[in-house]
Amino acid sequence: MSQNAVESVESFRARARTWLSEHMPRLDDRTQPESPDPDDDSHEWKRARELQQLLYQGGFAGICFPREYGGLGLTEAHQKAFTEESDGYEMPLLLNVPSFAICGATLLDMGGEDQKRDRVGAAIRGEEVMCQLLSEPSGGSDLAGLITRAERDGDEWILNGAKTWSTSAYAADWGLCLARTNWDVPKHQGLTMFLVPLKTPGLTLNRVRMVNGSREFCEEFFDDVRLPASSVVGLVDDGWTVASRQLFHERNAVGGGSPYVSGSGNLRATPHPSPFEVARASGRAADPRVRELVGEYLALKTVHEQTVGRVSAAMAAETLPPAGSSLLRLLHAEYMHLMDDHAVRIAGAGIATGIGSEPGVTGWTATGFLMRQGVSLGGGSTEIARNIISERLLSMPREPAPDRGVPFNQVKRVSG
Template sequence: MTQDPNESVEAFRARARDWLAATLPRRLDRVAADTVEDDSHEWERARELQKTLYEGGFAGICFPTEYGGLGLGEEYQKAFTEESEGYELPLLLNVPSFAICAATLLETGSEEQKRERIGAAIRGEEIMCQLLSEPSGGSDLAGLITRAEPDGDGWVLNGAKTWSTSAYAADWGLCLARTDWDAPKHQGLTMFLVPLDAPGLTMNRVRMVNGSREFCEEFFDDVRLPHSSVVGEVGDGWTVASRQLFHERSAVGGGSPYISGRRSVRTRSYPAPDQVARAVGADDDPFVRELLGEYLALTTVHQQTVERVSGAITAGTLPPSASSMLRLLHAEVGHLSADLGLRIAGSAVATGDGGTPGTEGWAGIGYLMRQGGSLGGGSTEIARNIISERMLGMPREHAPDRGVPFREVRRGN
């Protein structure tokens, strides 16, 4: 349907409210099937729901109309998200497909890439993922060694990636590769759009400590790509990756305008401390209530900081690097939630029922995954460096490989 450009936010909200009530089922409170070997049904359901949103005129609210969106401001997306609370939505598609990959293509992709890939994602036909981290790279993304070499009118890709969120369910991946070994490490990179069914690409799912197989590793053996797969300019991949990391930090921190629904990332819904307190019957304990007060205060600060910083970045009064504050605060909230859940549950964390959200044992599983909040969207150490150097003007850390041709940089032992 065609969006009325003069429709007010409140009229849009009312229309969304009526459409949601008449169209979408209520969301069931259940555990995400992370440990199920075959969760393809969840992804197929997400695609169906996205198609329903598109047909109803509520998909891609903040994406431009020429790429399949509605071309509306963040206030419209916020209104829809508020009204959609409690309804079943394609939350699996939020991160990384919309909030990171589509947002990055919107800023750096060619017209063909934007029309085809963003449009297909909004229609529920395709899913995108990131192919960034490497087995030997750690947090030094620019030190990657996956290489793409020119061959005729295209490229040949070789190397490996890992920790690729939901890549097994995706159709396309944004892959950063080295194309110039004589340039310094940040200057010899190029971003590619890679079809994940390409010959020569092998993918394995990685099992986590909590049983999740959300992450993948990929191996590229002479994967051939056309020149049209280049995102941005050859040799300017770090510019694309920088915008990609900005959107990732915004998505992890809760500040992306391209997300529909309250839950933006595909993780198990580990119990908040107040849920644990009720599960163990300690919600009236004065000491526990003091701990809960600490948690609620931090979550309130987080929510208000997201709104303030996101608005300031959009208005241009804060630089994009300010998104690192959201990413860092998101990790702090997650750490405190896991720590307090463990303290409140006590010994029940090892003996309680671990199969239902809100029960004692589930808090223990959540604690095992505590450090995940320090890594997703870039490590908290990197976030602190960005804040100190780019926002506070503190001196940059010494980097012995800065300005050195990458083939001369020492790697490994």
């Protein structure tokens, strides 16, 4: 087939089906190596890289990424077909978010040619993993108010500050880090995005234990970390443009609309049962009230899935602006909240006592509920998503912001 010809989706699907059956391991045959340390998941990341390398060798990696950076240059329909065919097989799901769907996608849009060729290409080949270094301990949802600073020193930049809640940073090789490079202009105008190697001198990384026991998130401390000028993504002092595109991809990924995600499901250690699964496991599937709750969940699940398709298609056709990704982000949070709430209502006392035919499921329901609020924060808070929808999609007045237009070094901030 000519390099310029686009293979039909059905031909691609058939070829993928055959290749998967001959080369990819099935989930039913998967064995998890035991580790003496329950917090050590290095084997999962090693396996994810191996699976990604296998996909690359077989010609099925980076399906929607351009050919010049190691991808296949195909359409979202090709990716969807491959994801459907890969159901039941092991896939490198850990690499989907944030490495491909957020970081790789952002570099594709905003990075230089060397950055796209080297970092995106290495990720597609399964050689490197990327993460985000955005949120800060003092910043909350005000990302533009960050205080991690980068100062120019000849041909280098010196980075100092702290980041937190960085998903999977402990397993990453590179991070997209937003820092302040100009304090004399309003907060959105003095930021720069950097590509930071995670194994660089002066960078200390700690894993953070969450309420459900997970240590997926990290905090980072930068003490005179030196970066070359080539680390800048986009333009100096124009980092908010890069960050805005990055947040678009994050909301798209969180909402389920990213074309760069390959495979379906989640490989994290803790399962997340749905109300349907809890109803069956708790022996309450015949209860009329439980059936109502399950029906409400299934209805919103269908609405969520169909909305993802409609909004993604509209943004791709540019009939809906990029701010439309906030619709997906908001609906995803509402859907997940309802799923967790209804699962707990159905499980009842079983979440504590383990009553039912499958006690593990009701126990997992309780663990999942502990992290319920996380979906209101990832990808920007739900409140920010509502603001974006109201202001940028519905043309409602902007809410007051006393620091708007004020040089950042004159903005009053809480110290300490």
